[in-house]
Amino acid sequence: MGEGISGGTSAKPEVPYKPFFNRTLDRVWGAIDERLGTQKWPLRPQPDFSFQPGYWTGAFVATAFIFQVVSGILLLFYYVPSTQLATAGGIYPAGAPLAWGSTYYIIHTVPLGWFLLSTHLYGAYATIFLAFIHFFRGFYTGVYKKPREFTWMIGTLLLVSMLGMGFTGYLLPYTALSVGATDVGIVLTLAVPGGTTLAPLILGNATDQALLSRMFALHVVGIPLALAGLLGAHILLFETHGVAPRASSDPQAKRVITEEDDRKMGKFFPKVFLYMTKWALFYAGGLFLIVAIWPWQLPVFYGSSSAGGSSPEPDWYFLWLYKVMDFQGVTPIIAVGAVTLLILFVLFLPWIDRRPLTSTKTHPRDRPVLVIVGNFLAGLFLVLTVWGGVMPGVVIPTSMYATYLGSILLVNIVLVFAFYARYRAQYSRRLLKRGAEGNVAPK
Numbered sequence: 244m245g246e247g248i249s250g251g252t253s254a255k256p257e258v259p260y261k262p263f264f265n266r267t268l269d270r271v272w273g274a275i276d277e278r279l280g281t282q283k284w285p286l287r288p289q290p291d292f293s294f295q296p297g298y299w300t301g302a303f304v305a306t307a308f309i310f311q312v313v314s315g316i317l318l319l320f321y322y323v324p325s326t327q328l329a330t331a332g333g334i335y336p337a338g339a340p341l342a343w344g345s346t347y348y349i350i351h352t353v354p355l356g357w358f359l360l361s362t363h364l365y366g367a368y369a370t371i372f373l374a375f376i377h378f379f380r381g382f383y384t385g386v387y388k389k390p391r392e393f394t395w396m397i398g399t400l401l402l403v404s405m406l407g408m409g410f411t412g413y414l415l416p417y418t419a420l421s422v423g424a425t426d427v428g429i430v431l432t433l434a435v436p437g438g439t440t441l442a443p444l445i446l447g448n449a450t451d452q453a454l455l456s457r458m459f460a461l462h463v464v465g466i467p468l469a470l471a472g473l474l475g476a477h478i479l480l481f482e483t484h485g486v487a488p489r490a491s492s493d494p495q496a497k498r499v500i501t502e503e504d505d506r507k508m509g510k511f512f513p514k515v516f517l518y519m520t521k522w523a524l525f526y527a528g529g530l531f532l533i534v535a536i537w538p539w540q541l542p543v544f545y546g547s548s549s550a551g552g553s554s555p556e557p558d559w560y561f562l563w564l565y566k567v568m569d570f571q572g573v574t575p576i577i578a579v580g581a582v583t584l585l586i587l588f589v590l591f592l593p594w595i596d597r598r599p600l601t602s603t604k605t606h607p608r609d610r611p612v613l614v615i616v617g618n619f620l621a622g623l624f625l626v627l628t629v630w631g632g633v634m635p636g637v638v639i640p641t642s643m644y645a646t647y648l649g650s651i652l653l654v655n656i657v658l659v660f661a662f663y664a665r666y667r668a669q670y671s672r673r674l675l676k677r678g679a680e681g682n683v684a685p686k
């Protein structure tokens with residue numbers, strides 16, 4: 244590869260990758276590439292079938308996360324993590340906690356500060372939303388099956404950490420809403436077995452400042468470090484196994500792309516890189532547009548006389564949990580127990596989703612039990628979130644929530660099995676027809 248540029252001769256640089264652009268651009272990129280040596284970088288090429296958004300959901304989450312890191316660092320230049328009240332004559336509104344006052348200052352005084360803060364907040368919503376999409380896509384298409392079990396487990400921890408970022412970040416503007424919601428979350432956290440031992444760690448000397456300092460430290464250093472390590476391991480494993488092939492009805496379908504397959508594909512640079520850049524720009528454009536139309540409005544500060552007695556309200560991704568706390572008979576320990584079981588179920592799903600409980604196939608149409616569980620979880624999340632949004636803090640009697648949740652499950656079971664029975668009947672008919680023609684089982 245180096246001969247093309249050695250000794251200042253007139254030899255033409257060789258294009259060290261498959262031609263991708265037009266002749267001129269290929270030569271320019273070829274010359275740059277000779278100097279960067281991208282062909283030797285350990286980044287996997289991607290098979291042609293994977294150039295559809297469904298195969299890139301993780302990359303979308305990673306893009307949104309990178310955006311959060313950049314906007315978060317910029318916000319750190321101005322934010323003051325203090326509950327002390329600002330005095331008159333300073334740059335922050337007098338009588339308000341500095342954490343709230345510095346947020347107010349970012350929005351009203353820092354050039355484009357309102358834009359920066361809103362993109363960080365809506366970007367957090369987008370990151371968590373995309374992480375749920377990535378999770379459910381993997382759940383329905385069985386990407387966690389061998390050899391991607393550890394990739395899945397690390398992904399579960401990533402999702403929990405992302406939610407931790409949301410929880411700790413929510414307190415930072417120190418609004419009446421966010422302080423109340425954090426208190427509910429702390430009560431739940433302390434309900435875990437051994438929670439009272441954890442209390443001094445989370446609450447410090449039990450002052451408001453001690454809690455804010457801890458949430459701030461976790462949000463800007465503790466959890467980001469954990470996320471960086473987990474994300475590194477997640478992507479390393481992805482690079483090792485490559486993208487999971489299409490979901491299939493064939494139990495023998497291969498689950499890895501071999502190195503031989505790799506050689507037939509386009510390299511990471513420039514094809515994969517440009518594809519990802521296109522989506523990253525699309526994401527940034529969409530986010531900027533939403534922020535420009537609906538910039539975030541800062542609620543009143545904690546301790547303000549105009550705060551009223553509204554019930555604590557978390558961000559949308561925790562509404563479901565807060566609603567569960569409104570269910571009659573559900574104590575913090577029951578809620579925490581249920582969430583712990585849910586996390587353990589997701590974490591060990593690669594080993595739970597085995598015969599005879601379910602199928603070795605990966606296509607959702609062959610795995611009705613898993614589809615029912617997935618639909619139930621998604622349905623529960625949606626219903627509880629809307630319920631929490633429209634009726635926050637309203638106690639729900641046992642008979643009412645049992646009827647609602649039971650109906651979701653029942654309708655789900657009936658629908659999925661109706662589709663499954665229809666699919667099996669069609670499958671049997673095709674099997675008979677193919678058998679009559681030449682004894683080949685349909686895939």
Ligand code: HEM
Pocket residue numbers: 298299300301302303304305308374377378381386387391394395396397398399401402405474477478481485486487589
């Ligand atoms: C929350 C932060 C997360 C980030 C930033 C992330 C990032 C990624 C990236 C970049 C990939 C490469 C393929 C792709 O673009 O889809 C990937 C693949 C994968 N992720 Fe995640 N992920 C996250 C969460 C999760 C979660 C919650 C799970 C499941 C519990 C998970 C399970 C997987 C699996 C099994 C693969 C391999 C899928 C395949 O080969 O198609 N990830 N992830």
